[in-house]
Amino acid sequence: QQGDPVEAPAFLAASYACQRNTPQPGHNTLLTAALSVLAESAELNGDEGRGLAFRRSEGLLRSLDRRVQGLAELRGLPCLGDHSRRVIQDLLENGVSSEVEETKSSPRYKAMKLLTGIFGVGVKTAKRWFTEGICSLAQLETSGHSLNAAQQAGLKYYTDLNQPVSREEADAVSVMVEGVVHSVLPGARVTLAGGFRRGKMSGHDVDFLITHPDEGKEEGLIHKIIACLESRGLLLYQQNTRNTYRESAKGAGRPSSSMDRFERCFSIFKLTNDSSPEDTRRAQQDPERVRVEADQTGSGGRPWRAVRVDLVVSPISQFAFALLGWTGSKLFERETRRWAVRERSMSLSSHALYDRNQERYLRASSEEEIFAHLGLEYVSPTGRNA
Ligand code: GTP
Ligand code: MN
Ligand code: MN
Structure with missing residues (x-):
């Protein structure tokens, strides 16, 4: 038994995650990684409520400012249900949780994770395929299912898109996006959002928010950006939507789903290793290092790799x-x-x-x-x- 529950002061924590400061990566990564697996497993089963309960437990542990050593330290804390506490206890006492290990090795979890790891494939589709016995990419390819354009791209660039995007790659993409945006609309502003804005060192994509200080100038901007990206050969895939948001007298500013209605583009960029001034500078200073990285970029030894990029255009009045x-x-x-x-x-x-x-x-x-x-x-x- 580690730690002394009598001496250890209880943690204090508010019950809503938005009331807490939660830096990255936190002091309890063993626990949060385990709870994240259970949350993900519930989400992949379509059990949103259960998933959210585990996400809240995970979120609370992420916010704690020191490492938890005994269950007693968590007494009185919100967001931690009986199930989560049992898992935490297992991890603290045995270093592993049998439930988490079983989840991770279950055929269903593995297949669902693999299939939803394809860009364009959601839980519903993956579930349908899994029910038909599809558990691998090879089985999917020979199944005769017709894939939509997003899924085809997702399959084609599967390896690249499942390799985390580094901070450095995100910066290179930023340079590309800024260059294109400024060339099609001088004065427009590009802001890095998503995980990289939160200080994460890697992510599954790079998210950008684009606006212009003069309301209205941003209208239709996404199409100009896409045309310019395409003319420069930077896009491997894109799917865009136009802005459909209207304020209503009844305050329906809240869209029915969590999807918003901005002009936006879900895309796959072709990131070459000479795509940023930073790389050019590095190439001059240390050609050997860049050459080695070039060999590792992308799958199949190509000198570029595919990166998921989200571009969202907002009128300045809604920017915050x-x-x-x-x-x-x-x-x-x-x-x-x-x-x-x-x-x-x-x-x-x-x-x-x-x-x-x-x-x-x-x-x-x-x-x-x-x-x-x-x-x-x-x-x-x-x-x-x-
Ligand atoms: P990684 O990309 O995995 O590193 O993490 P992330 O936090 O950047 O996740 P992601 O790119 O999926 O989303 C970034 C933020 O945008 C999250 O807060 C999402 O909730 C939000 N987001 C993603 N898609 C949508 C959408 O369609 N509508 C709205 N309103 N928000 C979205
Ligand atoms: Mn992101
Ligand atoms: Mn995103």
Whole structure:
């Protein structure tokens, strides 16, 4: 038995993730990784409620400012249900959780993870395929299923897209995106969002939010950006949607699903290793290192690799909301929205904040103002890794 429950002071923690500062990677990665597997397994089973419960437990442990050594230290803490506590106890006492190990090695979990790891394949589709006995990419390819364009691209670049994007690669993509955006609309602003804005060192994609200080100038921008990217040969795949957002008198600023309605583009970039000024500079200083990296870039020894990139265009009047919504983490977003509804009678989306009591929209030009409207202490992006 490690630690002394009597001496160890109890942790203090608020129950909503948006009330806590959650830096990366946290002090309890053994525990959070295990709970993340159980959350993911529930999500892959289509059990959203159970998934969310594990995500909340995981989020709470991520926010703790020191390593947990005994279950007693967690007494009185919110978000930790009996099931999570049992798993934590196993991990603290035995270093492993049999439930987590069994989950990870179950054929269903492995197949569902593999299939949903294909860009364009969601839980529903993967479930249908798994039910038909498809457990591998090879089986999928010979199954005769017709794949849509996104899934075809997902399969084609499977290895690249499942290799984490590094900070350095994200910076190289930033240079590409900024160059293109400024060439099609001078004065437009490009902001890195998603996990990299939260200070993560790697991610599954690179997320950008694009706006222009003059409202309206951003309209139709996504098409110009795509045309320019294509003319420069930088796109392997793209799927774009136009902006369908309208404020309504009844405060339906909150879209029905978690999807927002901005102009946007889910894409796959072709990232060559000479694609940023930084690389050019490095190539001059240390040609050997760059050459070695070039050999490792992409699969099959090509001098480029595929990277998932999300581009979102927001009017400046909605930019603060879009930035908050696209910075994440996913749990932090969900919790902020849950806080807004339950504690403040407000609906928050990536477009707007609506006060149901006052029956009006609350404007904001910075994330700080949104937190203030919500009566929440400001949490900086690097503290949103719930
Ligand atoms: P990694 O990319 O895995 O490193 O993590 P991430 O936090 O960047 O995740 P992701 O790129 O999936 O999403 C970034 C943020 O954008 C998260 O807060 C998501 O909730 C949000 N997001 C992603 N897709 C959508 C969408 O369709 N609509 C809205 N409103 N938000 C989205
Ligand atoms: Mn991301
Ligand atoms: Mn993304």
